[in-house]
Amino acid sequence: MTDDTYEPPKVWKWNPDNKQAFANINRPTAGAQQEKELPVGKHPLQLYSLATPNGVKVTVMLEELLAKGHGGAEYDAWLVNIGDGSQFGSGFVAANPNSKIPALVDRSGDTPVRVFESGAILLHLAEKFGEFIPEGDARAECLSWLFWQMGAAPLLGGGFGHFYAYAPIKIEYAIDRYTMEVKRQIDLLDKNLAERRYICGDDYTIADMAIWPWYGAVIRNHAYEAAEFLEAETYTNLTRWIDEVGERQPVKRGQMVNRPFGDKSMQLLERHAASDFELRTQNILDP
Numbered sequence: 001m002t003d004d005t006y007e008p009p010k011v012w013k014w015n016p017d018n019k020q021a022f023a024n025i026n027r028p029t030a031g032a033q034q035e036k037e038l039p040v041g042k043h044p045l046q047l048y049s050l051a052t053p054n055g056v057k058v059t060v061m062l063e064e065l066l067a068k069g070h071g072g073a074e075y076d077a078w079l080v081n082i083g084d085g086s087q088f089g090s091g092f093v094a095a096n097p098n099s100k101i102p103a104l105v106d107r108s109g110d111t112p113v114r115v116f117e118s119g120a121i122l123l124h125l126a127e128k129f130g131e132f133i134p135e136g137d138a139r140a141e142c143l144s145w146l147f148w149q150m151g152a153a154p155l156l157g158g159g160f161g162h163f164y165a166y167a168p169i170k171i172e173y174a175i176d177r178y179t180m181e182v183k184r185q186i187d188l189l190d191k192n193l194a195e196r197r198y199i200c201g202d203d204y205t206i207a208d209m210a211i212w213p214w215y216g217a218v219i220r221n222h223a224y225e226a227a228e229f230l231e232a233e234t235y236t237n238l239t240r241w242i243d244e245v246g247e248r249q250p251v252k253r254g255q256m257v258n259r260p261f262g263d264k265s266m267q268l269l270e271r272h273a274a275s276d277f278e279l280r281t282q283n284i285l286d287p
């Protein structure tokens with residue numbers, strides 16, 4: 001256990017009986033743990049995901065592309081329940097050797113192309129459809145914020161969120177360290193959004209789609225119950241942007257896909273057609 005008397009041993013050993021948060025699904029090794037094929041639907045894009053912030057980035061992007069009339073962005077979204085270890089099935093590991101949602105298989109060409117890491121998936125789709133990524137100098141700014149988010153999120157989620165909300169004991173040292181960093185991150189976003197309507201300027205881009213699900217959830221108290229602790233409401237430029245982005249229809253739809261928790265009318269476990277949002281939410285399928 002973790003207290004101030006803990007002395008790390010010379011060599012760390014994995015304890016498979018560890019019952020702490022997420023310890024039951026995590027392993028110190030990579031690779032498939034069981035044979036399990038992935039389902040494949042009829043659309044060009046096959047998404048294997050769950051509606052966590054990393055998953056929502058991609059479903060928002062796909063819904064945004066469809067709203068713009070890109071029929072080639074039609075997708076089948078299959079639910080991957082990371083709580084039961086589905087990310088360690090052989091089919092999923094073939095799509096993402098890193099065993100984390102989201103994973104996309106692009107079957108629009110002659111051979112299927114796998115894409116993993118949410119930032120890489122956003123970039124793949126932005127380049128494929130020529131949308132939500134600026135040209136010229138603005139492109140570098142957009143990619144900078146996209147990659148900023150990919151580097152920042154583990155400190156927000158794996159660092160702050162884990163030690164503030166999930167760790168079995170409250171460790172002041174860890175909470176202080178990560179709160180300092182997270183407050184700095186949200187102040188950075190707030191200052192950036194004091195100057196700009198969206199993260200990179202006047203246009204809504206994949207950088208907004210990457211950042212919104214994480215910081216929107218924390219600031220609006222949907223993750224970690226830390227909004228008061230972080231004084232979330234004081235970051236008024238950030239809250240203005242969170243509200244504006246949250247009003248977009250594709251953002252509302254994207255959040256419903258592969259969502260097995262919360263209000264049943266917002267849960268669309270699998271998405272295979274646009275009509276599923278009206279016809280196949282859990283309040284209808286499992287009243």
Ligand SMILES: N[C@@H](CCC(=O)N[C@@H](CS)C(=O)NCC(=O)O)C(=O)O
Binds near residue numbers: 052117119
């Ligand atoms: N850097 C990755 C992170 C993905 C990630 O951490 N996914 C989590 C859910 S949000 C997951 O699949 N966890 C399962 C596990 O750790 O076994 C990305 O952005 O795609």
